[in-house]
Amino acid sequence: MWRDDAPTPGILLELERVSVSYGGIRALSDVSLVVPEGCVVALLGPNGAGKTTTLRVISGLARADGGWLRFGGRSIGRLVPHAISRLGIVHVPEGRGIFPSLNVAENLSMATYGGGTGNPDVVVDQAVALFPVLGARLGQQAGTLSGGEQQMLALARAFVARPRLLMLDEISMGLAPLVTAQLFDAIRRGAAAGISMLLVEQYVDAALELADYGYVLEKGRIVDMGEPADLRTSAALTAAYLGAGR
Amino acid sequence: MLPYIILGLFAGSIYALASLGIVLTYKTTGVFNFAYGGVAMFCAYVFWQLRDQWHLSQWLVIPILLVVVAPILGLILEAVFRPLATASAEVQIVVALGMLAFFINLVPIIFGGADHQLTSIFSQGHFHWGKHVVVTWNEAGTFLLTMAMAAGLYVLLRRTRLGTATRAVVDNRDLAELIGVNAGTVGQAAWIISTGFAALAGILLSTDEGLVTYVLPALVIYAFAPAVLGRLTSLPLAFVGAVALGLLQNILARYSTTGFPAKLEGSIPYLALFVLLVIYGRRLTEVRSSLRPLTGRASTGSPRWQFGGGLAAAVAAAIVLPQVLGVSIQHDVAEAMAYSVIALTLVVLTGWTGQISVAQMSFAGVGAFTAAHLAGTHGSLFPLAVVLGVAIAVPLSLLVGLPSLRLTGLFLALATLAFALLMDNLVFGSTSISGGLTGLNITAAKIGPLSLKTYTAQFYLCLFVLTIVGAGVFWLKRGPVGRRLQMVRDAPDAAATLGASLTLTKLAVFAAGAAVAAVGGSLLAVTQQTVDPSNFSFNQSLELLLVVVVGGRLLVAGALIAGGLYLVTLLPLPSVVDKYFPLLIAINVIFLANEPDGTLAVAIRQTRFCLAVLYRRPRPDVLLPVPSVLPPTGSRELSGQHG
Amino acid sequence: MVEPLLAATDVTVRFGGLVALDHVDLEVAPGGITGLIGPNGAGKTTLFNVITGLRQPNQGRVLLDGSDISRWPTQRRARAGVARTFQRLELFVGLSVRDNLLSAWEASVSGGVFGRSGAEGRARVGEVLSRLGLVSVADRRAGELPTGLGRMVELGRALCTRPRVLLLDEPSSGLDAAETARFRDLLLEVVGQDAGGPSVLLVEHDVRLVMEVCDQITVLDFGKRIASGPPEEIRDDPAVIAAYLGDQGVTDVA
């Protein structure tokens, strides 16, 4: 808190020794990581490692019981989720990040609720430009979309909200390869346009291909980190996933 | 038939207003507003005060109500319930019931207790529809107004930014917050709108039924059944259900206006509520699952010491009190002890197994009226009457409990509420059972040769029973039975997967509670000497719950404190005390529902804490909170790796 | 193949539109440890709930020792020997550790709630307390314990009922490396205990632990069973590697 006045140049998001518990059960211990401005950072690790929890604590859905979080030079450890969202962090959560009983256009217009700015119609047009499939379904209840379309909707809404930091949690989970490729394509274009991202992905290779840097979590701790090229050959990564190499 | 249908549409549309308001706050904030009837009544009295007393134009008064009074009330309610968002269902329910009592007791203080007639807000008179049908402007206006309000709510939810945000919060609260929707603001809006609906419902109901303190909240409870029909989440179903309920009631009224069918008419909403709860059963799930159950913090000390201490106190009381107390006070103390016996059943039921019952006085009433009927004329039959009371109360509790104990938290509380109101209407409301408004007399009860005529005899009897029941409950708590109750309360799923039957456990507690309450009721009958149905009504059950919460619902001592609080209302104290006492209880409940050890335990804890601070004996766990955000320790090697 | 002690056949569970379990089969052989793994949300806990009767499946049956227990209430299954622990601790927080275990024992025998055969129960509780190293905390309130000990209390509670099959839901989540190692040894000891020990169905994210202790592993992904077999086979199963590492992972890891 007392370093609010000394932002690190070029660093958008910083976590330092963050710990989180669920009802007394430790899910994250002393996690430190940074997302530099304009970079894509991948967060890898086996199931239950704490990736989702990391994103949840950043966006305020989970409370850190120790540690320190800073976004764009501001301490965000005590802010509520909607306040954090208004700083420009857009979090597409695990599972389906949509409102099933709202129609597609309403889902997209939710992107304008954060800052209170932005015109819903413009936002819808932008989203349709990004994923033309959505254009034909604007009046349809989002809950009746296919899984892939739902994720496209979630991703489209995230992009048109003009995030300073985009956090995606296993957006390709359970989708057919073709749809996954489409989503990744959109993510790639977003990255090229300079959106900073924190990416949680089960497809290690695809994630590392997109990322500028990666962290490996295991049992709530960071066990490895590095450039994609180094991580690909990292023993810690393979061991964390399949228990090999021990 | 047509006139009845018109009457039905009229009544149903008022219920619909209330149902919509109740469902709206429940689905957006997870709070079931038991106080809805209280709020409606309060607003109706404000309306009466402004229009009929201060003679303001009603076209000024209604906007004032909707734009000033309702929003303020709504925001107050929101502020009370927001901190409880993560509290257990039990706490939310208790606070909401406290709120209900608060409004019921506040209104007579502010507006005087008298009943009034309220003229319709629509013009007097009527018009003819077809040849034979007469429709009053009041009926037509009410119906149209309600339709307009419902349509307005529909447009608001479907066509506005706030509406989209509200539906988003209902769909997925976390995601809505992630997108920047302030779910708190959405909740405030829901409370404001809901309170506005309550205000209108209150005014419209009062023009029909008169402005009567105790009638209005009960009428609003009619709206609970339609709300449950929509599983508390569907606005359209709630609306349709409410109109259907109004129709059903009035069509039934066509066939009979006297006797049992007429009573049934007033009971249909409660019956419908109970039946719907039972039919839905486990399919009813609460929109926001509650967190961990409460645990008390009172230092219990050595149980053996407590047990001994309690017995010693009882003996001392037996010897000393009759010497020092005047006879009439002795009698009041006896009555309070009978009340404590009933309160003990709530300690076990609500405190130890986490089930909220607002029907304990109904079971007590069974005992009381059985005693009055049997022993009223033949005093020596009193022991038999007690046994018979228990023998009636237990099957009755099984009848209620078997279908409804599968329900949890809120829905179980609603089921007991429906049961209590049904008992009020159908059983205690029937002259042959209750002896009408004057009640029944029981003045010559005897146990064998021992006459219970004298106050001293009554005192000893009540003390004896209270000691036995209190000691028994205390003893059970220490053993396997206590462990079983704690299991079921702390972690019901785990208890079941270890082999404990939840249904049997809850049913046993419920039935035992009914039995003991019936015994307590027959004691009350003996001490009160006149058994009056209003002493065993839903309102009394509510009051009992509140004083037990204040006394401490986890502690045997809590039931004794509850008896003490009841004693306050019996003693000849200045009338200000009588006036404000129930209100204070309600306020106390609203603020301390989170403290299962009760007010006294909290006060002791606070005093100890203050003393500790004064004498500078810092308690580390209090004075050193763990900071949620620690200063960094400056390891920076990570950031260096990026260009 | 040996007759399975516990079997779930063709289990389907839906939550509204979401299919949490999709025609899943699972067998637990007598006397060993069976692993159940899969990503978060795969349906593992839901399957536990179906087996213990806390949730009625939309379709499918549960067999214990060949007899159909699908319609039995939870407590009857418990008394027939199905015990479990919970992913999020479900301790009796208001009771001491000893009373947590004692109440479990009382729940598992008929008449226990009336204090029948109390001495026998206390003996069993004492035995379990010392086996799990809980003696020193026996009189502390369960609600005050750290996670590691809390998990032990849940395990002890289940053991007090003398289960025939023991379902463990993420028992090492929240434990550190040393605690996990201790837990593994304990698990092997409990199961290895001659004829009396229970068979175990283990849900666990720690793949290392799973590979070490399990005889058989079933893998769920999105409510579907995608593989089942001994650890070596699972480790090399392309579908499993794909679920965990992504398609491209196959070439890199293998």
Ligand SMILES: Nc1ncnc2c1ncn2[C@@H]1O[C@H](COP(=O)(O)OP(=O)(O)O)[C@@H](O)[C@H]1O
């Ligand atoms: N709501 C919850 N309650 C209890 N434990 C949880 C909850 N969510 C996650 N956990 C536990 O926290 C740990 C980290 O989970 P999570 O962050 O979801 O991992 P990941 O996203 O890497 O798969 C796991 O052990 C998981 O079981």
Ligand SMILES: Nc1ncnc2c1ncn2[C@@H]1O[C@H](COP(=O)(O)OP(=O)(O)O)[C@@H](O)[C@H]1O
């Ligand atoms: N009570 C419930 N209501 C709705 N969905 C649920 C419920 N319980 C679990 N689910 C959903 O079912 C899926 C499987 O959950 P779960 O069995 O807890 O997975 P696992 O234990 O493998 O992590 C998840 O998508 C979860 O969100």
Ligand SMILES: [Mg+2]
């Ligand atoms: Mg995750």
Ligand SMILES: [Mg+2]
């Ligand atoms: Mg699980």
